[in-house]
Amino acid sequence: MADRKETRGASRVPLRKKDKKVEAKVESVPEEDKGQEKEKAAEQPVQAEGEKPEENGVAPEGAAASGENGEFKVEPMELPPFEIIEGERINPFFFKFQFKNVEYSSGRNKTFLCFLVDSQARNGEVKRGYLEDEHAGTHAEEAFFQQVLPEYDSALRYTVTWYVSSSPCPACAAKLVEILQARKTLRLTIFSARLFMWEEPEGQVGLKALAAAGCKLRMMKPTDFSYTWDTFVDNEDQKFVPWEDCKENYEYYQEKLADILQ
Template sequence: MADRKDSKTPSKGGLTKKKEKKVEKVESKPEKEKEKNKDKGEKMTKKPEKTPENQQKNEEMPQGNGEVAEGAKHPVKDEEFELEPMELPPFEIIVGDRLNPTFFKFQFKNVEYSSGRNKTFLCYQVDIQGGAGETDGLRGYLEDEHSGSHAEEAFFQQVLAHYDKSLHYTVTWYTSSSPCTACAAKLAEILRARKTIRLNIHCSRLFQWEEPEIQVGLQALVRAGCKIRMMRPVDFAYVWSTFVENEEDNFTPWEDCQDNYDYYDERLCDILK
């Protein structure tokens, strides 16, 4: 998970204009030198190519309704635990909207090698019980680009930001991959401090499951009360019907969907046994 590094470079358009003027003035140079300058100018004016990932982002990013979860309006503060404020420029919190089907089919595919899948997609459903009146639940999804804080931590900052210890929360996630070491530790900390939250995580893939620190993190998360399991074909169908712009089409499992579930389920059982 590489951190995003922002850098400012001079305008290529300005450099090109300056170079072209220089070429016009030097008319007495040999033809060979003129050709060299011409080639150099062309290289400077060439626009950077769009990567497939960037192109897919620009063309297929689902449009949300712009609503922010009610809980996000309040700071996170209680007597036992307080999350530090953080900046989340890459995140877009969408409530009541659905994933683009192309994103779902690519990002949630439970393949063994997840090359090119550099985002975490988290579909959430929150049931809230207790209190004097009826409390509405929450549902939606968020995503990250593995830069800054991740989707798992952002959920507790942006979606379930206001915690009331007199209420009972049942939080269910369907994630494109399991938590990294840092997220597992943060989630365990939150669950130990907020006793009335029950967290269930259903993962499409296991993130770097062979790494010892990842295994230790998942084990600690389970000891803190989190329930973790792999997504079955029926879970993919549920996410498709509940969180995806499916246009009323039925979900068709991809090839080896069941076999890949069996593979990951065996790996997870070995880690948690």
């Protein structure tokens, strides 16, 4: 199996500017004052190299200003909250990277969720599209019921099918269980490219709870990747070519999922 280093969360660390060094002007000091300066220096706390100076015992919050010592402090950058992206077609590069069914998801900090919704309404329309998130805010699974299917009519039967880059995390699994218990006429099937936290007890508990709530859990096999490519990817009429070990990795995950759900 490829890519064995796992990254479970998304984080962005803003670059910090190095402190601006200013050469102090050397001035001659009379001999009688040197002793006094040494005594004053001994009373001052020693500052470690690279350590921020403190004011009144509390480190400043990084206001961008030049102090008397000529040092430049940079105010920490505040990143905007991550947003859920909704669309109809995925970039083919993103699909091939995010849906690749490697054993561990190194560098793959997003969840891509492709959906089909058949509510058996009179117009017979089937909703389709995809959601994209980053593991730092609302996840795609929860966002689906906020943005795509916020309303529920108990008189209708809903058939919802997801093709996701990785299976739901334990927190999302718990929320999905609540939704399925509240929406009795909704049937959810989840095809996952990879299993998320399948080695952890909480991850296994979440998958078992989903299955017990009536959710059908499946791993994506090569034909499912091909279907998703044709249906949800801006492929410019290019045929899907499975990556190396695609079938072998599917069989690996399928065995793990069967062991968890037995």
